[in-house]
Amino acid sequence: MNPNTAWLRKTVALVILIGVWEACADLGYFDPLYMPAPSKVAVALFQLFAQGTIWPHLIATFSAALGGLVVGLVVGTVLGAVAALTPLVGELLAPVMISLNAVPRVVLAPLFVIWFGIGVGSKVALAFILVAVLIFFTVFTGIRDVDRRLVERVITLGGGRGALLREVYGPSVIAWILGNLKVAVGFAFTGAVVGEFVAATKGLGYLLSFAQSSYNAALMLALVVLIMGFVLLLFGLTGLLERRLLRWRG
């Protein structure tokens, strides 16, 4: 198959899927209460924007996700680097991180609500913990597995600790983080939305839980589509960043 027309085939497949769904709904095969037609979902989505009610929710979720993402990236990177480079800190942090990694970290959501309230704090915290643990391990194992030959080359050329960090560890770590950035973006949104779902006064997660309590399946699906759209958009931006910064990889 021609790879140049891949997007075309994908679009056609999606259109067919939506078409079949619409037809089934219109012909009454699906109960509209549980599985509304795509046109109803589209209307719900349109109304969210037309009435302008969506904006404060979108802003809330985005701020929480991006806040948690940024702080998680920074803290995860610093902790991972320090743990890998100083054995004592590594031994102290490893058990905590391994435990945190062993549980699905969204289970911390109710606890964070108690600790940080139902405001934005508990959502940022959840997004943060999801991202930070991921990035910690990315950086920690990345530094441990750094190409020894490159380290030896730089030492042989007279490079000290600073040169090693700048020339070898820094670029390696950036490559590993970028490799996991899409997962991190996904995690950040999961954290924000799940946090809002548990307890909140605004946000896409809050709207989801509102739609659930009012049995509004069209709204729920509209929100799912919306979240998907935004995460895909961010994936696209991440991809651009990757291609730009990892040009050497081709």
Add this chain to the structure above:
Amino acid sequence: MLRVDSLALAYGATPVLEGASLEVPSGKFVSLVGPSGSGKSSLLRAVIGLQQPLAGVIETDIGAGDIGMLFQDDALLPWRTAEQNVALGLKLKGVAAGTAIASARQWITRLGLYGLSERFPRELSGGQRKRVALAQVLAREPQLILMDEPFASLDAIVRARVTQDLVRLVELRGISVLLVTHDLEEALALSDVVYLLSHGPRARISGRYEVNLPRPRDVIKARSHPDFAPLLQRLWNDLSREVGERAA
């Protein structure tokens, strides 16, 4: 001048070298040959300070910054272009960034890589990467170069060209070289002195061969010099005995 005297080296409880002694006089091209696994790489690593010897003396009047090392593999920094890789060697020696880049470009051109300065290592062939690594070492204008089977992965033609370029430069600038190779012909064609390392464990130097072929030297034509074949025969016999004795 580099003098290695009674060097002993081990990995944990496994002995590698014991009582290995050799000398690289100033401006001379010296090769080290020997069975694989005998400890040739380990010896070079000890000289450059990447390996701690158990006993023995490593003595040189050359500063650490004036010793260059060309490793067996051509691992360059993958995220740096050819010229950045070469310039890094200069910057770490204290050369200002602008001067380093200009000089790096000159060396890249001198080694036949004109137009490839801004390529990443991934975009270069094995032979081209080897030349970049060589440029990185030569640009620092070292007084002593250690080389660990640097040309093993190159095909015959490229290999002859790279070694000829190297020999010309070394002769011109009076650089001292300690080359590890498993190619006896190459060792003789390039060197003033060839050392034979015995079979490990506890390898030591078991032979020293003076190569009095004229300089400047053509690395291909040198092989048809009348003195070449007898020397090669001797070296071959001695190395076979080293390998044979242990194998028997």
